[in-house]
Amino acid sequence: MIDIVFGDSACGSLRLAQRYGKGEYIMDGPFAVFISHEDGSEPTQEEIEAAKREAVEKERLAWERAVPLGGNPEDIFGFDLVLSVGDISEIQPGINRVQILGNLYSIYPNSDWQQVVQEIVSKAKEDMKTVEERAASGESLRIWYSNKPDEMCGLYWFMDHLDQWKVHDGQVFVVKLPEWEANEEGEIIQKSCWGEVAPGEWYRYITLQKPVLPGFIQSCATCWKELQRENSLLRAVVNGQLVSVSEKFYDDFILREIAAEGNEFNEAKIIGQVLAKYRLGIADFWVALRIEEMIRAGMFEVVSDAAEDMPHYHRVLKKCI
Incomplete structure (x- = not known):
């Protein structure tokens, strides 16, 4: 069984889950x-x-x-391409995706993000070729996804490839992360994506696995082609549907939190509040880039910069209007 996830955190956690709980805890x-x-x-x-x-x-x-899932790490493939953001017109991730990821990750301290994202995109292309070859030999595939825009985009994107590969009926399975669940103490738990699932928790979701019918693959592929045609700067999940939206789609949530602050405010605090309070399934870099755009528009100005070893948004801003 080949496992497909759409984030580095989910990939690492799922690989640990293969052996998690085996033997005595040390x-x-x-x-x-x-x-x-x-x-x-x-x-x-x-x-x-x-x-x-x-x-x-x-x-x-x-x-x-925990119940160990078993399997080999080589059976798990993670595609962390952030497809909810930017140009998606490429059939295979290429220079456009490199440029988009480089821009997104530029908020983090690193001397050469372009080299890093080039390697991410190159590995994604190599892994996709490997998956295609293994699928052609008859191996089954299991895709883990959620309502997080990046994971939903990953699902549609991957289904488009499966449609082109003409995989066999009964060869593909999906597992969707529940929107909420109750833990052992009866508390309601909400996870935004598979990257938030701990290694000892994956075994609980295997029972949610469902076979995928050819019609579902074709439907996702059709939707992805339509999203590629629209090729907006941003995609979001609205009422369970993946749709193209304006780059300003999340701005009201950001401005709402800033409005509750004084004349000067900590940008990192705002980003943390937006992500935790509204659970939009977006990353810190998107909120940071939108605030950067607001600074360029003259809404805010920088009072103090972040330390060199910290993300750029660890700074103090001041309201101008």
């Missing part, structure tokens, strides 16, 4: 915990140690409850 490597107080005070050493013990115990329980 904590190895560094372990980090994060503690914060509303009043900004530093946590005591006792609080830190208690948090570490709680985290280790939680990890041990997750390990013991």
Whole structure:
């Protein structure tokens, strides 16, 4: 079985899930915990140690409850192409996708993002060729997706390729991430994408696997071709449907959070609030780029820049209008 995901985090987590829970739990490597107080005070050493013990115990329980998925890491392919943003007219990801990813990732500290994204796109093309060859030999494929725009775009994009490959009936399966679920304590949990699923949780979703009919593949392929024809700067999931939208589609959410702040505000805080509060399924770089556009429009000005080793949005801005 070939597994297809649409993000690096999901790819790494799913590979760990293949062996997660096998054998006795042994904590190895560094372990980090994060503690914060509303009043900004530093946590005591006792609080830190208690948090570490709680985290280790939680990890041990997750390990013991988990069911290893089995399989080989070579069977998992992750396509982290951020297809919800920018030009999608290319049949295969190429120079346009390199330029888009380079622009998106430029908000992070790195001397040469163009080289990094060139490697991402090149690997995606190589992996797609491998998947095509294995699919032609009769191997089954399982696609993991959610309502996150990038994962929904990935699904449509991949189905378009499957339609071109003429895969056999009964060869393709999908698993869609539930919009909400209840944990062992009865609490309602919402995950935006497969990248938020821990290695010890993947086994719970195998029962959601469904076979894909040829008509579904063709329908997705048709929709993707229509999105390619429209070729907007942004795509979003609206009422469960993947549609082309204006690049300003999420601006109201951003401006709403900024309006609640004083004359000067921390841009990183705004981005965090937008992502956590509205669960739009978008990444920090898109919010940061939209705020950058607002700065160019004269709505805000930079009061202090971010440190060299931090993303560009770790800075203070000031309202101008």
